[in-house]
Amino acid sequence: MKHLIPECEALKARLPQGFESTLVLPCLRRVQEERGYVADGDIDALAQYLGVPRVQIEEVLSFYTQFRRQPIGRWHLQACHNVSCSLRGAGSLLDRLRERLGIEPGQTTPDGRFTLSTVECLGSCGTAPVLVVNEVYHESMTPEKLDALLEGLE
Amino acid sequence: MPRIFINGHPVEAEKGQTVLQAALAHGFFIPYFCWHPALSVSGNCRICAVEVEGEDLDIACNMPVREGMRVLTDSEAVQAWRKRMMQFITLNHPVDCGICDKAGECTLQDYHYEYNGEPSVSREPKVHATKFFRLSARVLIDNERCILCSRCVRFTHEVSRSRALGIQNRADSSLVRASEDGRFEDDPYSDNVIDLCPVGALFSPSLLYRHRVWYLQATPSVCPGCARGCTVRIWHRRPDWALHALDGRQNEAIARVTPRENPAVNGPWICNKGRDLARIFERPRATQAMLKGEPVALGTAVDAARRLLEGARRPVALVSNWGSNEELEAFQRALGGRVRAFVKEDFSPAPGEPVEDDLLIRADKNPNTAAARALFGDAPPAFEDGTDLLLVWGEGLDFSRLPTRVPIICLNAYLQPENGHADVFLPVSVQTERAGHYTNFQGVVSAFEPCFAKRDSVAHAESLFAALASPPGPSP
Numbered sequence: 001m002k003h004l005i006p007e008c009e010a011l012k013a014r015l016p017q018g019f020e021s022t023l024v025l026p027c028l029r030r031v032q033e034e035r036g037y038v039a040d041g042d043i044d045a046l047a048q049y050l051g052v053p054r055v056q057i058e059e060v061l062s063f064y065t066q067f068r069r070q071p072i073g074r075w076h077l078q079a080c081h082n083v084s085c086s087l088r089g090a091g092s093l094l095d096r097l098r099e100r101l102g103i104e105p106g107q108t109t110p111d112g113r114f115t116l117s118t119v120e121c122l123g124s125c126g127t128a129p130v131l132v133v134n135e136v137y138h139e140s141m142t143p144e145k146l147d148a149l150l151e152g153l154e
Numbered sequence: 155m156p157r158i159f160i161n162g163h164p165v166e167a168e169k170g171q172t173v174l175q176a177a178l179a180h181g182f183f184i185p186y187f188c189w190h191p192a193l194s195v196s197g198n199c200r201i202c203a204v205e206v207e208g209e210d211l212d213i214a215c216n217m218p219v220r221e222g223m224r225v226l227t228d229s230e231a232v233q234a235w236r237k238r239m240m241q242f243i244t245l246n247h248p249v250d251c252g253i254c255d256k257a258g259e260c261t262l263q264d265y266h267y268e269y270n271g272e273p274s275v276s277r278e279p280k281v282h283a284t285k286f287f288r289l290s291a292r293v294l295i296d297n298e299r300c301i302l303c304s305r306c307v308r309f310t311h312e313v314s315r316s317r318a319l320g321i322q323n324r325a326d327s328s329l330v331r332a333s334e335d336g337r338f339e340d341d342p343y344s345d346n347v348i349d350l351c352p353v354g355a356l357f358s359p360s361l362l363y364r365h366r367v368w369y370l371q372a373t374p375s376v377c378p379g380c381a382r383g384c385t386v387r388i389w390h391r392r393p394d395w396a397l398h399a400l401d402g403r404q405n406e407a408i409a410r411v412t413p414r415e416n417p418a419v420n421g422p423w424i425c426n427k428g429r430d431l432a433r434i435f436e437r438p439r440a441t442q443a444m445l446k447g448e449p450v451a452l453g454t455a456v457d458a459a460r461r462l463l464e465g466a467r468r469p470v471a472l473v474s475n476w477g478s479n480e481e482l483e484a485f486q487r488a489l490g491g492r493v494r495a496f497v498k499e500d501f502s503p504a505p506g507e508p509v510e511d512d513l514l515i516r517a518d519k520n521p522n523t524a525a526a527r528a529l530f531g532d533a534p535p536a537f538e539d540g541t542d543l544l545l546v547w548g549e550g551l552d553f554s555r556l557p558t559r560v561p562i563i564c565l566n567a568y569l570q571p572e573n574g575h576a577d578v579f580l581p582v583s584v585q586t587e588r589a590g591h592y593t594n595f596q597g598v599v600s601a602f603e604p605c606f607a608k609r610d611s612v613a614h615a616e617s618l619f620a621a622l623a624s625p626p627g628p629s630p
Contacts, residue, residue, distance in 0.1 A: 040334075053317035055333035062322035 001045045004030050008049065020050040024060050028067060037068040072115035073108045075153045078132040081118045084125035089142070093129055094118065096143045100150060113153070156221040161228065167219040174202055174214035177227060184227050185236065185265050187243075187352045188303035189215040192422055193312055196304050201239045201265065205229045233269070240270035246281040246326060247274070247353075248298045256354030258367040262301065281326045289319070289332040290339045292426065293347060293356055297329050300355035306330060306347035313423065314513070316341035330355070342508045342515060345429045346422075349412055358410075358429075365409045369395045374414055375602040376592050377428040378476060378521035378585060382514050383594030384420035384428055387412045388586065390605050406606045408432040408586070418598050425515055427507070438569040440581040441611045447574035452581075452611060456618070459563045459578040460626040463492070466543035466561075472498035473530050474548025474565075475520040477615060478590025479599065482522070484616045485547075486529050488623035493545060496533040497526040500550040516595060525593040546576070547615065565615060581612040588614055 008027050015022055027050070031042045038061060047054040061067045079097065081090050098104065101114050108115040124130045127139030131146070138149060156167050160182045167176035172195070177184050187199035195216050202214045207224040211231060226232060244266065251257040274280070283297035302321065307330065310319045318338035322331045332338035348356045372387035389409040391397065396405045411431050413424040443455035450458075463469060471493045473485060485495070501519040503509045510517040537544075537557050544556060547565045553572045556562065564576030567584045587608040593599050608614065613621075 044335075053311070053320075053333065054335050054337075055318060055320035055331075058331070058333060059320040059322055063324045 001027075001031055001042050001049075004034065005049065021052045021056060023050055024052060024057055025064075028057070028060060032067060037071050040069075073113050075113060076115045076117065076132075076134055078117045078119045078122075079105075080120070080122045080124075080128070080130045080132075082121040082125075084121075085129035088128040090129040092143065093131065093141055093146060096146055100147075156219045156223075158219050158222070159224040161226060162224075169219075171219050172215055173204060173217040173219055173223075173225055176219050177204075177214065177225070182227055184214050185261075185269065186215060187261060187265075187301060188305060190305055190308075190350065193305060193308045196308060199239070199243065199301065199303050201236060201243070201269075203232060203235045203239070205232050211235055236265075236269040240265060241272070241275050243301050244270070245274055245276050246298070247301070248280065249274070250299070251354075253363075254299065254354040255357055255362060255365070255367075256299075256351075260354055261352035262354075283327075283329060287329075289330075289356075290341070290344055292358060292360075293338070293344055294359050294362070295330055296355050296357070299353050300330055301353055302328055302330070303352060304330075305350045305352070306356060309347055309350055310338070310341060310344075314341050314343035314346070316344075318344075319347070342425050342427070342511070343423060343513065345426050346413070346424070361410055365389075365391075370409050372412070373586075373603050373605040375585070375605070376521065376600045377411070377424060377431065378434070378592070379425070379427040379431070379519065380514075381516040381518035381520065381523055381595040382420065383521050383592045383598070383600050384424045384514060385414040385416040385600050386424055386428055386431070387414050388431065388605050408435060408605070416600070419594060419596075419600065420514055423514065425508075425513075427515075435584055435586050439584075439612075440566055440569045440573055440579070441609055443581060443611070444574065444576070444579040446577055447579075452613060455578050455580055456613075456621050457626055459580065459622055460624070462543055462561050462563060462578065463489075463545075463622060464626055468538070468540050469493045469543035469545065470537060470541050471495040471545040472533055472547065472551060473526055474498060474500055475523040475526040476500045476548055476585075477522060477526065478585075478588070478602075479522070479525045479593060480590050481616045481619075482525055482529055484619045488619040489545075490529075492623075495530045497523065497530050498533055498546070498548060498551060499523075500548045502550070518595065521592040521594075524595055524597060528593075565618065567612070580618060582615045582618065583608045583612050587612075588616075590616075 007030060011023055011026055027046055028038060031038050043054060043057050047057055079090060079094055097116055101109055101116060103109055103116055105116050105118040122130050122132060124137060124139060129141050131138045131141050158165050158167050160177055165176055165180045174184055174189060184202050186202040188196045189202060197213050197216045200213055203211045204214045205211050205226040251263055257263060285296045285298060287295045287297060289295050307319045307321060310316050316337050318333050318341055319330060322329050338344055348358055369392055370389045371392045372389050375386050375388045377384045377386045388411055391405050408431060411429050413422055415422045442449045443452045445455060445458055473495050475497055499520060503519055508515050541557060541560055544560050545563045549566055549568060549570060553575050561577040563578045564573060565580045565582050566573055567582050573579045585602060586605040589603050591599050591601050
């Protein structure tokens with residue numbers, strides 16, 4: 001987390017003094033972007049840097065399900081299972097993913113390639129069902145498109 | 155001084171007060187869970203809502219008083235609100251009062267009978283969560299009972315400053331948890347969260363399932379753990395509910411210790427050492443008078459001590475700073491003229507014990523040093539030549555440091571190896587068996603009352619000193 005300090009300093013400069021706890025969220029996001037997850041050491045380092053109690057960072061991490069405390073696979077597949085996507089076939093999409101990858105939502109394949117998650121609305125109901133692979137939206141998914149997509153992911 | 159009206163009664167509120175504070179100060183009760191006079195306003199339980207005439211309902215704990223405002227604390231709208239709030243709070247509550255240690259002194263239980271009285275309105279299965287989850291070695295949590303008022307969390311952030319508790323996850327998965335670095339384990343004030351908890355969520359593993367509060371009675375007392383002298387309540391079995399079968403020792407055991415609120419000394423808190431007074435008072439007791447280790451009757455030992463005192467020309471006494479004001483004065487009155495007396499430190503900080511902090515804990519681990527020093531000087535590093543009798547009152551003295559061949563009269567309440575080495579040993583009562591006062595380091599005097607009866611074979615030091623001062627011979 002050390003090399004992120006200049007960035008955090010820039011964020012700090014935008015806030016009045018005594019608002020360090022406001023920086024917990026943006027700093028954690030940057031840490032996760034860099035490492036892929038938030039390690040225990042990152043929490044200690046951030047608590048020390050911001051001068052906030054460690055428990056406050058733990059609260060933020062557990063409040064937002066987007067934060068991860070463990071490493072995940074190279075490809076993070078996030079399938080929406082909210083209303084619109086479910087009506088347009090998210091269920092069979094998920095079944096296909098389970099079958100192809102051999103894992104349940106929340107698990108990572110033993111070779112470390114894929115992590116499967118189910119998520120709530122991704123704000124793309126017009127192109128449901130949606131599957132997000134790392135940061136990229138794949139819209140109006142069908143089992144065929146899914147097969148083609150998985151072939152291309154190393 | 156804003157003048158407000160509560161249920162039509164004019165009330166002179168203080169500037170800066172909230173409606174809740176003004177109401178409570180003037181005898182109008184408004185229910186509350188998350189609010190606490192010594193903690194910040196959190197406003198999450200919503201049970202303290204009141205109606206302001208001409209306005210909406212809002213929570214009283216966060217409502218500043220305004221000149222002329224007309225508050226209703228029990229209107230139909232308020233009653234309906236409270237009932238709905240209680241239904242919300244108890245939505246997932248297990249209602250396991252029958253096996254909950256808090257039953258009988260539980261705010262949730264009281265308010266349920268007062269403001270709700272109906273079973274959960276949820277048709278869904280109740281949410282399950284961890285039970286007996288360990289926050290530290292001293293504090294467990296039942297997350298199903300927890301109503302997430304956050305009092306315990308705010309206590310560690312604002313009072314004990316360990317900042318060790320937080321609420322993890324969100325919505326109905328929220329859980330009070332200790333931080334992963336284990337800081338709650340080292341918080342010397344952690345047990346206060348158990349008293350603060352308005353429901354039965356937080357509890358001590360050492361008291362779990364051992365007592366029903368309605369079988370207990372609280373005796374006002376003073377913690378002797380350090381020179382702060384926090385006022386406490388010592389809880390023990392009610393005499394009218396004394397056990398006649400099972401283990402009779404339970405009738406004379408300390409069930410728990412809680413703070414007795416006292417703005418002059420400790421506010422509403424005490425430290426964990428104060429919770430563990432049983433560890434001090436329930437050590438094995440000395441109950442047998444002895445002459446050089448041989449058991450004798452108390453009267454015989456007192457007479458032997460009188461003879462030693464009468465025959466001594468340069469007697470020296472080491473006075474316990476665990477003696478009450480009354481005992482110290484009795485000593486001064488009876489023996490002060492004939493014996494050169496010095497204050498003895500009964501206890502010094504134990505290894506690992508927090509020595510001193512800026513909240514309550516003091517480095518002097520004795521309750522009455524201030525009063526003892528006011529009467530007697532500090533013990534000299536060495537005893538003068540010619541000392542021909544030593545009277546040692548209390549514990550914590552290494553007898554090997556004493557001059558050899560000088561007779562020793564020893565007064566102690568606990569079973570300790572030194573007792574047998576004294577020429578005369580006199581067993582005395584402990585604080586929980588007598589009334590008295592301690593003077594703390596600030597000069598504040600606090601009273602304690604007896605919890606249990608003294609055994610006949612031990613003496614109260616206060617009356618013993620007068621007996622020692624009278625001439626030898628059979629007691630009158």
